[in-house]
Amino acid sequence: AAALREAEIVMTVVPSHACRAVFEQMRPHLNAKAIIVNASKGIETHSQKRISEVAQEVFGALRYVMLSGPSFAQEVAQDQPCALVAASHDAEAATAVQSALSSRRLRIYTNDDVTGVEIGGALKNVMAIAVGAVNGLGLGYNSAAALVTRGLAEMTRLAVALGGKPETLAGLAGLGDLVLTCFGELSRNRRVGLALGRGRTLADILNEMHEVAEGVKTAQAAYTLAQRLNVEMPIVKGVYQMLYEGVTPPELASGLMERPLKAE
Numbered sequence: 313a314a315a316l317r318e319a320e321i322v323m324t325v326v327p328s329h330a331c332r333a334v335f336e337q338m339r340p341h342l343n344a345k346a347i348i349v350n351a352s353k354g355i356e357t358h359s360q361k362r363i364s365e366v367a368q369e370v371f372g373a374l375r376y377v378m379l380s381g382p383s384f385a386q387e388v389a390q391d392q393p394c395a396l397v398a399a400s401h402d403a404e405a406a407t408a409v410q411s412a413l414s415s416r417r418l419r420i421y422t423n424d425d426v427t428g429v430e431i432g433g434a435l436k437n438v439m440a441i442a443v444g445a446v447n448g449l450g451l452g453y454n455s456a457a458a459l460v461t462r463g464l465a466e467m468t469r470l471a472v473a474l475g476g477k478p479e480t481l482a483g484l485a486g487l488g489d490l491v492l493t494c495f496g497e498l499s500r501n502r503r504v505g506l507a508l509g510r511g512r513t514l515a516d517i518l519n520e521m522h523e524v525a526e527g528v529k530t531a532q533a534a535y536t537l538a539q540r541l542n543v544e545m546p547i548v549k550g551v552y553q554m555l556y557e558g559v560t561p562p563e564l565a566s567g568l569m570e571r572p573l574k575a576e
Contacts, residue, residue, distance in 0.1 A: 316341040321349055321412055323379070327524045328354025328434070331363050335370040347375040347405045349398075353433035353489075354526045355533035360540070362430045362474075375405040378426050379413075380433040381484040382492035384499075388418070395419045397485045399429035421484065428480030431471040432489060435548070437527030438534055439463035440493040440501035441508070442551050445561040448509015455565070459547065460494050466545040470534070473541045501527040508554065509561045531555055546571060 316322060316338060326334050331352055342348075348371065350363050359366075367376050381396035388394055398413075398420050400406040406422040414420045423429055439459065446455045467490070468481040480486055493499045504525045507517045518528070535552035538545040550568055553559035559567070 313341040316346075317343055319343060319346055321347045321409065323349040323351060325351040328352045328363060328526060329357055329529055332356065332366050332370060335367060339370060342371070345375075347377060347408060349377045349379050349409055351379045352526075353380060353430075353437065354530050355434050355537065357529050357533045360533050360537040362427065362434075364426050364430060375402050376400060376426075377402075377405050377409045378429050378433075379409065379420075380429050380489065382488040384492070384496060386498060391417050393417050393419075395421065395484055395488075397421050397423050397429055397483065399423040399426045399485070401426060423480065423483075423485070425477045425480040427474050428471045428476030428478075429485040431474065431476055432467060432481055432486035434526070434530050435463075435467040435470065435534060436486075436490040436493045437501040437525070438531045438548055438551050439467070439490060439527075440499050441505040441525075441527045441531065441555075442547050442564070443494040444499075444502040444505020444507075445509040445551075445554065446505075446565055447502075448506040449561055449565065451565070456494065459568075460490060463494075463547050464490060466543075466547055469543050470538060470541070470545065473543050500525040504528065514555055527551075528555060 324334060348367060352363055355362060356366055364376055377398050377400040379396055379398055383394050383396055398406045398409040401424060410420045410422050443456045443459050464487060468478050471481055472478055493501060500523055504517055531552045534548045538548060546568060550564045554564050
């Protein structure tokens with residue numbers, strides 16, 4: 313509590329489903345001028361709200377920055393070069409975070425599209441499960457590249473429907489994080505997909521994991537959100553069905569390939 317009262321910048325890096333509870337615990341102790349920096353990537357399952365919306369509900373008027381982009385924590389800890397995005401509607405807050413966190417090995421860009429950055433960070437985990445599943449089936453780079461490209465189109469559609477900018481999804485928080493999570497060996501969500509593609513059950517996979525694979529919960533929230541907004545997201549729908557409705561990875565792959573033909 314004392315640390316929060318004195319802090320100028322407070323960073324939260326907890327599973328997205330725990331953000332509301334953590335924010336509520338923090339609220340009584342925060343410095344009124346503190347900048348909240350959220351690095352959690354997900355969508356609240358029961359409400360389908362982005363973390364910025366959850367923060368607004370809990371804290372009211374506050375200085376909020378979303379920190380996102382292609383970054384495995386292990387490589388950041390090893391001081392390997394990395395580039396991220398600090399997104400905020402408060403340009404001064406974004407710049408303050410950029411200045412505080414940037415170094416010769418960590419380069420941070422600012423952005424005012426909080427919605428686009430949050431959707432990119434959340435949805436790339438769902439796409440990584442899909443890519444992992446087709447890789448687990450023994451399919452190669454052609455299949456993975458198709459999923460990543462069409463997955464980016466789905467992410468962009470949802471971001472725009474929520475008021476985000478399409479160009480944000482072509483940047484670090486969209487395409488950059490998507491590529492990292494879909495192809496990186498350190499990706500927890502890709503590992504979930506790989507195991508599913510190799511025939512394991514989701515329950516067994518999650519029981520053995522010591523870390524959170526955000527895409528599992530985000531698939532449910534994103535699917536519900538897409539339905540509510542009438543946004544076409546066949547990959548998200550397929551991943552949701554694979555995780556929660558018993559659709560098998562081969563059925564996911566064939567279902568996506570056998571959809572009616574259309575223009576790109």
